[in-house]
Amino acid sequence: MSALTITPNGPLRGTIRVPGDKSITHRALLTSALAEGSATITGYCRGDDCLNTLRALQALGVAIEVETDTVRVWGKGLGGLTEPVLPLDCGNSGTGLRLLAGVLAGQPFFSILTGDDSLRRRPMGRIVNPLRMMGAAIQGRKGGELAPLAIQGGTLQGIEYRSPVPSAQIKSAVLFAGLFAQGETRFSEPAPSRDHTERMFRYLGIPLETDGCHVVLSGRPTYTAKDVSVPGDLSAAAFFIVGASLVPGSEVRIVNIGLNPARTGILDVLGEMGADIRIVNQREDAGEPVGDLVVRAAPLRGVTIEAADVPKMIDEFPIFCVAAALAEGRTVVTGAEELRVKETDRIHAMATEMTKLNVPIQETPDGFVLDGGAVVKGGTCTSHGDHRVAMALAITALTGDAPTTILDTDCIATSFPNFHDNLLELLTISL
Numbered sequence: 001m002s003a004l005t006i007t008p009n010g011p012l013r014g015t016i017r018v019p020g021d022k023s024i025t026h027r028a029l030l031t032s033a034l035a036e037g038s039a040t041i042t043g044y045c046r047g048d049d050c051l052n053t054l055r056a057l058q059a060l061g062v063a064i065e066v067e068t069d070t071v072r073v074w075g076k077g078l079g080g081l082t083e084p085v086l087p088l089d090c091g092n093s094g095t096g097l098r099l100l101a102g103v104l105a106g107q108p109f110f111s112i113l114t115g116d117d118s119l120r121r122r123p124m125g126r127i128v129n130p131l132r133m134m135g136a137a138i139q140g141r142k143g144g145e146l147a148p149l150a151i152q153g154g155t156l157q158g159i160e161y162r163s164p165v166p167s168a169q170i171k172s173a174v175l176f177a178g179l180f181a182q183g184e185t186r187f188s189e190p191a192p193s194r195d196h197t198e199r200m201f202r203y204l205g206i207p208l209e210t211d212g213c214h215v216v217l218s219g220r221p222t223y224t225a226k227d228v229s230v231p232g233d234l235s236a237a238a239f240f241i242v243g244a245s246l247v248p249g250s251e252v253r254i255v256n257i258g259l260n261p262a263r264t265g266i267l268d269v270l271g272e273m274g275a276d277i278r279i280v281n282q283r284e285d286a287g288e289p290v291g292d293l294v295v296r297a298a299p300l301r302g303v304t305i306e307a308a309d310v311p312k313m314i315d316e317f318p319i320f321c322v323a324a325a326l327a328e329g330r331t332v333v334t335g336a337e338e339l340r341v342k343e344t345d346r347i348h349a350m351a352t353e354m355t356k357l358n359v360p361i362q363e364t365p366d367g368f369v370l371d372g373g374a375v376v377k378g379g380t381c382t383s384h385g386d387h388r389v390a391m392a393l394a395i396t397a398l399t400g401d402a403p404t405t406i407l408d409t410d411c412i413a414t415s416f417p418n419f420h421d422n423l424l425e426l427l428t429i430s431l
């Protein structure tokens with residue numbers, strides 16, 4: 001269990017790339033594995049989460065050649081996966097496990113999905129219920145609420161499913177199962193979640209209709225693999241966007257970042273807080289909007305976040321807490337109870353750890369209240385085993401009055417193995 005010590009060391013300056021988008025990498029791997037023909041995925045995320053999905057696909061009989069920046073996947077078509085002899089270990093990845101569950105629900109064989117301590121505590125009933133309605137037999141602890149999940153897949157029927165929570169993972173589990181189902185699969189959710197699955201399906205020519213919070217997919221399409229270039233992950237870039245906004249004198253350019261509008265809530269909110277963020281060189285790649293970001297330090301002010309704002313920045317709350325801590329005035333977040341079922345309870349983890357660094361956060365059942373203008377004190381804090389909490393604390397540490405040690409930072413490798421190197425690269429070393 002390693003630790004990271006961060007010494008405040010002046011502005012962040014320079015140009016960096018961050019890892020490929022984690023959500024898009026999972027989907028590119030899965031759709032390529034189920035396609036006819038082969039495809040090269042460039043710029044994929046090499047974090048453990050995506051590597052676990054890649055290994056699960058190999059265990060399902062998919063040939064994948066792995067290079068530093070690319071993977072080549074030889075698709076097996078919709079009917080070609082083979083029964084794995086061992087449980088498939090998704091590690092820390094909710095996305096990996098839930099999307100694979102959708103795929104496995106449609107297979108005429110038995111499989112088991114499991115993960116680490118954190119993943120085995122996270123709610124799975126939300127995908128097990130619709131997949132059972134489609135015809136899969138799924139068992140798990142607590143009646144299927146908790147992994148490991150044992151799946152006997154088979155012939156599926158399209159269903160009409162209304163998800164009680166906005167969630168791209170639930171939507172994507174149902175849509176991946178819908179690829180194998182007879183007839184149409186209809187999915188709706190209370191607010192739009194990220195639509196990478198829909199964009200990837202459309203890019204590959206899989207017929208699908210979308211309208212706001214509704215998706216309709218016709219089952220059993222045949223489609224041919226297509227190369228995918230994965231843009232950088234905005235959720236990884238967010239740590240440096242906030243770092244550069246907060247540390248006086250900073251100017252950072254982050255190139256080739258995915259700018260899917262279902263993900264850019266953090267840019268909108270930071271903009272509202274007064275951040276100086278420019279988007280340049282906008283373009284489209286594999287059906288996803290992409291651009292470069294130029295961020296300069298600027299004074300921030302507090303902001304109010306409500307339920308409708310949450311899905312578009314769901315993964316950015318740990319780093320958003322840091323922006324709010326250093327902003328002038330009060331920040332209030334409500335309607336964010338989903339944060340309690342992420343890799344850890346992120347409301348509780350951030351409140352506990354930021355308090356150790358002299359940031360006063362008041363935890364509420366569905367969010368937090370934070371009076372900004374904190375004077376951050378160096379000290380020791382812990383990640384709770386959550387990669388985004390660990391990185392958010394590292395950025396908080398840049399604003400402290402003394403070095404800060406963050407404990408339990410191995411988890412950073414789930415999404416951003418080079419985080420510390422990138423950070424050191426941007427820090428102006430004052431010799």
Ligand code: S3P
Pocket residue numbers: 022023024095166167168169170172193194314315338
């Ligand atoms: C993801 C969806 C989000 C997000 C997760 C990645 C995805 O979860 O928090 O990190 O790739 O589909 P929910 O859709 O469950 O909110």
